[in-house]
Every structure is written in structure tokens, then in C-alpha cells.
Amino acid sequence: MAQNSNTVPGTPDTLVADNVTKRYGQGAPVIDSLNWTFKPGTATGLIGPNGSGKTTLLRLLSTLAFPTSGEIRYGAINIHAEPYRFLSHVGLVYAEPELPEQLSAEELLEWILRERGRYSESSTSHIAGVLETVRLDERRTNLIGTYSSGMLQKTQVAAALVASPQVLLMDEPFRGLDTESTEAVFELLQQFKQEGGLIVVSSHDRSLIDDLCEDLLNMEEREPARATQ
Numbered sequence: 001m002a003q004n005s006n007t008v009p010g011t012p013d014t015l016v017a018d019n020v021t022k023r024y025g026q027g028a029p030v031i032d033s034l035n036w037t038f039k040p041g042t043a044t045g046l047i048g049p050n051g052s053g054k055t056t057l058l059r060l061l062s063t064l065a066f067p068t069s070g071e072i073r074y075g076a077i078n079i080h081a082e083p084y085r086f087l088s089h090v091g092l093v094y095a096e097p098e099l100p101e102q103l104s105a106e107e108l109l110e111w112i113l114r115e116r117g118r119y120s121e122s123s124t125s126h127i128a129g130v131l132e133t134v135r136l137d138e139r140r141t142n143l144i145g146t147y148s149s150g151m152l153q154k155t156q157v158a159a160a161l162v163a164s165p166q167v168l169l170m171d172e173p174f175r176g177l178d179t180e181s182t183e184a185v186f187e188l189l190q191q192f193k194q195e196g197g198l199i200v201v202s203s204h205d206r207s208l209i210d211d212l213c214e215d216l217l218n219m220e221e222r223e224p225a226r227a228t229q
Contacts, residue, residue, distance in 0.1 A: 013075030101145030
């Protein structure tokens with residue numbers, strides 16, 4: 001991933017789920033008393049069948065949902081008490097992308113940098129480098145509303161990475177990508193980890209999860225399937 005003056009200073013913190021429970025209405029908990037530490041420099045893969053809580057946990061971690069009980073902390077930040085402070089460190093990829101159709105990929109990435117107060121004289125070349133890295137070379141100046149599903153996914157990944165976050169929360173980041181683009185995104189995520197970034201990812205492609213992730217959290221059994229020491 002291209003690096004320049006847009007890089008966020010500081011050392012990534014741990015992301016800790018402390019006795020987190022999430023239930024909807026009066027039903028059984030989707031997530032029950034989860035304790036887990038997501039560590040910088042590692043990727044944690046969420047595994048389990050549909051309905052086991054993978055997307056629910058990612059929604060909790062991205063502050064789109066609140067825990068019924070327990071709390072989630074990023075360093076000293078309670079992420080639901082100070083969501084904007086936490087999200088300034090985060091890049092997000094959703095399972096179903098909802099991107100502004102009236103912007104191009106270039107314009108979207110520029111908007112993200114400006115919104116985060118990160119835009120500089122070098123940002124134009126930085127944006128070009130990120131889009132090139134995810135293999136979105138074609139039609140990057142066309143409106144997002146004209147993009148194929150694969151191009152939308154590339155744009156989403158680029159948008160997650162452009163502000164040099166410290167945390168990536170990714171739901172099905174490889175969906176819709178061709179082989180070349182999948183390999184490119186995989187390499188990006190490997191580099192992100194090597195530079196100290198923290199990744200939480202869910203994917204139906206178990207082979208990619210196994211290759212990318214040091215830690216595996218089985219959401220059905222609520223326990224580690226594989227964990228670093």
C-alpha cells in the first residue's frame with residue numbers, strides 16, 4: 001500500500017470485547033458473554049455458519065449496533081461512548097456496499113481524506129496509488145453508479161484503506177473480486193498486518209481466512225478455533 005504523509009501517527013491499540021452480549025428483543029442472545037482481544041499486527045477471522053453472529057459482531061465493532069451488556073474498548077476508548085474518536089482509526093468494508101452513486105471512486109477517496117482532515121498536496125498521487133493497488137485502473141473517474149459488483153468491491157476496499165487506518169473491520173472483502181484482484185487485496189492485507197495494523201474479517205472463503213489470519217474465532221462455539229499466544 002502506498003505510504004505518504006497521510007499515514008496516521010501512533011501505535012495501534014488492542015481492541016477488546018469485555019463480556020459482550022447482544023440479543024434482539026426477548027430472543028436468545030446472538031452473542032453471549034464474549035471475551036476476546038484483537039491484537040495489533042494480527043488478523044482475526046470470524047468463522048461459523050450463517051446466523052452464528054459474525055455480522056452482528058462486526059456491526060458491534062463498527063458501532064452500528066450497541067451491546068446489550070458488556071463493553072468494547074479500543075485502548076482506553078469505549079467505542080460506543082466515543083464512536084467518532086474510535087472510527088477515526090478505522091477502515092470499514094461492508095458485506096453489501098452502499099456507496100454514493102453520484103461520485104467517482106477518485107472523488108469518494110478525496111472526500112474521505114478531506115472529511116478526516118487528512119487531505120494534502122500529495123493526496124492526489126496517494127489516491128491514484130491506492131486505486132492502482134486494488135486494480136481499479138479502469139473507469140475510476142466514472143460515476144460509482146455505473147460500476148459492476150467487482151468494481152464496487154474494489155472501491156470499498158480502497159475507501160477503507162485510503163486514510164491509512166489502524167484497524168480494518170471487513171465483512172466479505174473478497175466477494176465479487178476476480179482472481180487477480182483477490183490476490184492484490186490479500187497482499188494489501190498482509191502488508192497492513194506487517195505494518196502493525198489490526199484486522200477483523202469474515203469471509204465464506206475459508207482458505208483465504210486460514211491463510212490470512214493468525215487467530216480464528218468460532219462464533220458458533222464462542223471460542224478460539226486458533227489463537228496466537
